[in-house]
Amino acid sequence: MQQRYDIIIAGGGVAGLSLAYALTQSPLRDRSILIVERSIAQTANRTLSYWADRPTPFDAIAARSWDRLQMIHEDGSAQAIGLDEYRYHTVRGEDFVAFVHQAIAACPHAEIVTGTVEAIEDGAHGAAVTIDGQRVQATWAFDSRFRPSDCDPDGTARTLYQHFKGWEIETAEPVFDPGVATLFDCRLPQRGEWRFFYVLPYTERRALVEVVALSRDGFDMLLRGYIERTLGISQYRVLAKEAGVTPLSDWRFPRRAGRHVMTIGVRGGQVKPSSGYAFQRIQDDSAAIVRALLHDEDPFGVRESRWFPRLCDAGTLRVMDQRGEWLNPLMAGLFAQNPPDRILRFLDERAGWIERLAVGASVLSVLVRQALTPRPAVPQPRPDWCRTTSQ
Numbered sequence: 001m002q003q004r005y006d007i008i009i010a011g012g013g014v015a016g017l018s019l020a021y022a023l024t025q026s027p028l029r030d031r032s033i034l035i036v037e038r039s040i041a042q043t044a045n046r047t048l049s050y051w052a053d054r055p056t057p058f059d060a061i062a063a064r065s066w067d068r069l070q071m072i073h074e075d076g077s078a079q080a081i082g083l084d085e086y087r088y089h090t091v092r093g094e095d096f097v098a099f100v101h102q103a104i105a106a107c108p109h110a111e112i113v114t115g116t117v118e119a120i121e122d123g124a125h126g127a128a129v130t131i132d133g134q135r136v137q138a139t140w141a142f143d144s145r146f147r148p149s150d151c152d153p154d155g156t157a158r159t160l161y162q163h164f165k166g167w168e169i170e171t172a173e174p175v176f177d178p179g180v181a182t183l184f185d186c187r188l189p190q191r192g193e194w195r196f197f198y199v200l201p202y203t204e205r206r207a208l209v210e211v212v213a214l215s216r217d218g219f220d221m222l223l224r225g226y227i228e229r230t231l232g233i234s235q236y237r238v239l240a241k242e243a244g245v246t247p248l249s250d251w252r253f254p255r256r257a258g259r260h261v262m263t264i265g266v267r268g269g270q271v272k273p274s275s276g277y278a279f280q281r282i283q284d285d286s287a288a289i290v291r292a293l294l295h296d297e298d299p300f301g302v303r304e305s306r307w308f309p310r311l312c313d314a315g316t317l318r319v320m321d322q323r324g325e326w327l328n329p330l331m332a333g334l335f336a337q338n339p340p341d342r343i344l345r346f347l348d349e350r351a352g353w354i355e356r357l358a359v360g361a362s363v364l365s366v367l368v369r370q371a372l373t374p375r376p377a378v379p380q381p382r383p384d385w386c387r388t389t390s391q
Helices: 014-024 093-105 219-230 279-294 307-322 324-337 340-347 353-372
Strands: 004-010 033-037 047-052 064-066 068-072 078-082 087-092 110-114 117-123 126-131 134-143 159-171 181-185 196-201 206-213 236-249 256-258 261-263
Touching (some): 004 014, 004 126, 014 033, 014 093, 014 279, 047 093, 068 324, 078 324, 117 256, 159 307, 206 219, 307 324, 324 340, 324 353, 340 353
Parallel strands (some): 004 134, 033 110, 068 181, 134 261
Antiparallel strands (some): 047 087, 068 078, 117 126, 181 196, 256 261
16 A cells, blocks of 8 residues: 555445445556445345436446336336436345456556545545554545544434345245336235335346335345245245345435545435435546546535435425335336336436426325325225234
8 A cells, every 4th residue: 555645435334335436447457546435235135226317337247137117006006117328237245346357457557455444534635544544644634434423513404214135045946027127016004104015037037126114123034025925935045145224315415524534335425315216327427527537526516416306305204204105106207107218317317307396296296196095094905924023
């Protein structure tokens, strides 16, 4: 490890590796670049899903891509979601890490070290990064280290934590349609919060089955009951497991942490609060940072969410927090009243005003209908396999 670098990236997770990859694929590959990663296990042991309407460097390593999705309602009926320009992709974390590490290894001026970034101090002529007690200088430092307190330092934001757990399973018989991914399966009593399964089939006998909820009680039991009783799969084996949590916050994350220090990834506000997706947003953010550096500009001017998307995100978080059971009909109404590509452009914050108004009108109609629908006095019965709450 040298004593000075042009660029230091604190954190070797998705955001840090994505920025490192973007740098190594640009003329900035001639700059000295240091990536400090504490552990690759968290990134390697999970899948990374994203949608895109244009080719990306990671499509080639995708475990599977789909142009046909579906949503399954509480009554078991399926709603088809056919994509036109967009494709939905899933990349295994271990493949993403290997792909980016290979690109970094091929760059003569980039290196990765395993260590802990203890401090980042801003100075008049750059940043000083302390790595396991050693002080290293950098022209620019990009910080992806995240703490829950980053979401709401002054207590004014609404922050929810979306938990997920998934099993990649292999069945004895062909049971999956690898051409259709189930983005939402809502055959799970909501209990006042938005809870759903999704199924990403890689082959007829192999798929990732995941449960998502704000609370994380009984995930193993929920997965087992869903696979065996709802999907009717009796013979299968679990090949891999993943679990994690995604912070959803309407806090406006500051990008500038100093004259030469910038936040990226979750700490830089790159998780879309209304969807929980971040991968493609991180790629776009990394590309914007590289463009700014190439023009000898500071990167703090990269595009942030405008007021209307932020308002929509805050509204979605409020509904999720206070009326979680409304999310299923809301998603169903959105896809019923809008072409899927329009919704994805809206979530990408690339939709025009006509499309924004169309999506907004459909959201409003569903919310009004839900507000006028009396809430049942007696809770809906739950299937036998999801009555317990023990993990």
